[in-house]
Amino acid sequence: MASSSSFLLVALLALASWQAMASDPSPLQDFCVADNSSHVLVNGFVCKDPKEVTAEDFFLAAKLDMPRDTKMSKVGSIVTLLNVMRIPSLNTLGISLARIDYAPLGENPPHTHPRATEILTVLEGTLYVGFVTSNPENKLFWKVLNKGDVFVFPQGLIHFQFNPNPYKPAVAIAGLSSQNPGAITIANAVFGSKPPISDDVLAKAFQVEKKTVDWLQAQFWADNHN
Known part of the structure; x- marks a missing residue:
């Protein structure tokens, strides 16, 4: 019995350790601004010398209050992602941001974020959103969101957003739990x-x-x- 208990304890500790490593690592200093000039390849980005860091490394004039032109998009949506490639100070901080603009009847088609959970809120319009669980259930969780509503898409699961209004556009803001969430x-x-x-x-x-x-x-x- 003692042997079985010891094995179970080791297994649980190993699982907890694996889960702790399954997301962006926690920072070990105040910040680690990405050094885009470095040719060293690591899981993330090499830190810039803190003495060379300025306020500009934490800033981007993204103009997220301005609508994007969705007319040239075949699916009727434009995703403006602000990740570590656009804001170097996001390196090691485990977070990024996106604005999604939807044309009337536009959609952000089914996709996954392999490295991030997403939380989305509607700024304007209406969205039909949902995600599908993994095999074998493949269960669809969905809602119709109105202005101010919030929905969560778990990490790695296939999800989508669709603007059902044939006349009015929609806008949403999403937070993602990775400096570089990826999209498939x-x-x-x-x-x-x-x-x-x-x-x-x-x-x-x-x-x-x-x-x-x-x-x-x-x-x-x-x-x-x-």
């Missing part, structure tokens, strides 16, 4: 990969004819990130 848009990744995935593979996966896969792969899978 499902349709782009599956049908727009370079080189393309074999149509034999995709035809079997989606249970459709290969000509349907070929047609989908021939489309222009544009990125809606600004």
Whole structure:
């Protein structure tokens, strides 16, 4: 019995340790502004010498109060992501921000953030949003959000937002729990990969004819990130 208890304790400690490492690491100093001139490759970015850090490293004139032009987007949305690549001081801080503009009937199509949970609030308009749980349940959790409403998308799960209004645009702001959350848009990744995935593979996966896969792969899978 003692041996079993010891094994269980070790297993729980190992799991807790793994979970602690499964998100952005905690900072060990006041800040670690990314040094974009460094050619050293690490998991994140090398720190700039603190003596060279200025207030500009913590600032970006992003003009998030200004609407984005969604007319050129095939899906009718533009995501303006402010991550560590745009604000170097986000390095090691485990957070980023995005503004999403939606045209009438526009959507931010099904996608995942492999490194971040997302919390989204609607600033203007209405959004139909949801996420799908992992196999085997694949359960859809969804809501219709109005101005001021908030919704959470758990890390790594497929989620989406859609503006159901055919006449008015919508705007949302999202916070993400990583300095570099990443985004994998499902349709782009599956049908727009370079080189393309074999149509034999995709035809079997989606249970459709290969000509349907070929047609989908021939489309222009544009990125809606600004």
